[in-house]
Amino acid sequence: MEASGLAIIVILVVSFQLFPYVVNGERLAPTAFLAGFGNEALITICALMIMGKGLEATGALQPLAMFLAKAWTARPKLASLATLGIAAILSAFLNNTPVVIMLLPMLIGVAVRNKFAPSSILMPVGFATLIGGMATTIGTSTNLLIVGIAADQGLEPFGMFDFTLPVLMVGVVGVLYLWLIAPRLLPERKQPLSDRSPRVFNAMFHINETSAACGLTFAEGLALTGNEMRVDRIERGDGLSVTKLPLVKILAGDRLAVRDTPDRLKRFEKQLGATLHGALGADDVTSETHALKDLQHLAEIVVTRGSLLHRATLVGTRFARRTGLLPLAVHRAREPGIEEISGDIGTTRLRAGDVVLVQGADSQLEQLKRSGTVLVLDGTTNLPRTHRADRALVIMILVVLAAAIGILPISVSAIVGVGAMLATRCLTWKDASGALSAQVIMIIVASLALGLAMTETGGAVYIAQGFVEGARLLPTPFILSMLMLVMAILTNVVSNAAAGIIGTPIAIQMARELGVPAEPFVVAVIFGVNMSYATPFGYQTNLLLLSAGGYKFSDFMRAGVPLTALMWLGFSIVLPIIYDL
Template sequence: MASLPGAHGVFVLLLTIVALYLFTRDRLPLEASGLTILIVLLIVFELFPYEADGVRLVPTSFLSGFGHEALITICALMIIGTGLEVTGALQPLAAGLAKAWNAKPKLASLATLAISGILSAFLNNTPIVVMLLPMLVGVALRNKLAPSSLLMPVGFATLVGGMATTIGTSTNLLVVAIAADLGLEPFEMFDFTVPVLLVGSIGVLYLWLVAPRLLPEREQPLSDRAPRVFNAMLHINDASKACGLNFAECLSLTSNEMRVDRIERGEGLAVTKLPSVTIGAGDRLAVRDTPERLKEFEKQLGAKLYSETGLEDIADASAAAEQQFLAEIVVTRGSLLHRGTLTSTRFAQRTGLIPLALHRAREAGSEEISGNIETTRLRAGDVVLVQGTRAQLESLKGSGTALVLDGTTDLPTTHRANRALAIMS
């Protein structure tokens, strides 16, 4: 009969539960959660030593795993995969699949599954899914299909393909390395390939022909093509048409279609939205609407969607209207903007783009956007509406530091793409 775990074993189990809970908290970074758990583990085993068969467990042995060759290999593959993702090295392949989807969707579906599986045998599946995600979602929207009917089979295909080699998945790498540490005969890279080909080919056919029919039809938020509603600030200056008018007259300039959440004056002073309140230079109107209507309100009021203060060093900030474009930038985990603000990251100065508005999806527990968007702390999933020239947008796309959703041109491959492919090979 197996013995019950001792005090140290119970503590580790409880600490594991705490770790899983912390990993589900979006407000707490995963890095902070992991580091906290590790520190607690080291402190407890230092203060309350654990001995087995007269041998004391040294707490620093918990850190030895960071130097394990399997973990180093996993990190190296993730770095290479991220390099392929941000340089756009795989975008020509995605573009070719997109054309195939337009011509022969059924065969393109099989090709997508097969290519995803093959690539996953040598790459982390994350960059593969990231590469195919925009294309597959677009195909689903154009053909009025549930995105899950395309995305889930591709996701499973990458898992099947990852089992074909010893480097295909993190689990494979760890198991192979641990088996070698235990003295077992080491596995070669392609020892798993033949059985995976036999079973995986059947699995791919199942994912191609059967799985999409079994998945339930879900009405996805992505199927709503209505433009996003953004929070923005209209800055009134001396030359604005609204300067000197009362609030009611200001609304009449927009045919009373502009929705104003609040009026700010000076350093964050809120002014009551009375019809008789006079709008003066320096006032800011907090509004919410679609990008097109925000630009329309800007023109009708003669205001600016951005503060001219601090933009003196931005090239092309006052370029002609016909040279300016609107684009939407998604804040992703690990990006420059994640958990920062537009001001602290010097986004405008770095990119030359002018942030105009901010969209945040309404979720349970999500914080409402209040105050100036430039000082709002951004989180993953936020969408920033920016204005700039085509060259500035292309430069941001090419840098690989942000996900741009303007849809005016295809995402370009950068000059580092060939270098990323060479490193992978």
């Protein structure tokens, strides 16, 4: 897609350089097609993408995901509706992608625990974020682009909530469809969990006097984790094993042996107020207040034959002091004749093929890779900077409020928000640069260039006149409805940004030809291009769903086409009433 966008820009620049276009004595400069790189809407989109990364990097939305996970255990049907509603509301103010990324692991875990196919819920939740994204000017990047183009063409600037009412009216129907009907339309698709699921590690939680679990019964301690944690045994003192009875008290100094995935282990650590018992030495313990608290990466290293750790222990090799990395847990594949791990991981004799979960800095992991003493697996996991989650959330709320109340334009507000997140270390410069998508930027700039060419050469006027001429005898609400349907079809074939940027000047010109206000026609374009339900490449989050849910192309058609028809009919009824057409 980046290559296609660049090719479009190059073709336009070269074409208008070789074949100058002059109107009213003024030449359309080829460099005008590069102005999209400095477009205010594009800068705003980039700033909001970076802020979304800030929420993701700090884990600011994880408490919400954990709340939903608990609700799924108690009342799955109502939890499903709550998940759809929350996904839609969040997407009205945040980029859809971090919302979907936050919810995917939780939903897959819920599906596995409750023995139903993830495919029945993942796509409905993804579609709910697209419905919510319609509700505000900042809901999607396409919304920002369209309202920016409309303002450039002389329309009054849209307020953040100017088209929220029709979305509330029709969106409720759409969410109910996703809750009650869509899961029945989707076939059960088996997710390849055996290939994609994270490894399960043996770990030890150390309970101290300040732990939330200290003094609670065993049952109460498990409740802190939503009863998701499975404890193999409780160790007390020198090798004493305590029976796991519900009323047994958890005391300071106890060690809980647990088997789970890296992300869940870190989550349980926070919920219990416990510390992962690292293999530094006899008395060393890892924690969020440890000297290594700012190291924000988890990585997996494989013990190979002849390596430092082969047939040795983590304590005996002084692994932590040699590498600067903190061992947290050990994974050993279950195979016939292979002894399972029991006891302290620090004193466990490691075998070839064992995987050690470690925490450390990029530089230390890179140094270990270069040493060649062990195999470091690619794909380290960034640990959320949870102690900065509140700051990130407050900054995001203030940015939205400043724009909604009119204190600052959203472009200025978003840039100030990025600066605040960097200044408060919710984000690193690496996070900020990694949040920007070259694909999205090139598509937007290329689409802006195409839109400029259509507007300046009269192409938009020509298309609008042809459309209106063919439908002149039809009522205005019907023409509005047809425009929205064309946009809905187009957005599932090309990118929604391209459809919106090209469709907006045509819609405005159509309204002028009909002698009616242009605002409802612009809103129709916004709603139409956000109906990216029918194909996996209609929107970038659809591609995430395609992989995570094990869907086929036909599944998007099966659930997406009825939703598109429902939303289109709903808006076709509501918009003429609201805008008095």
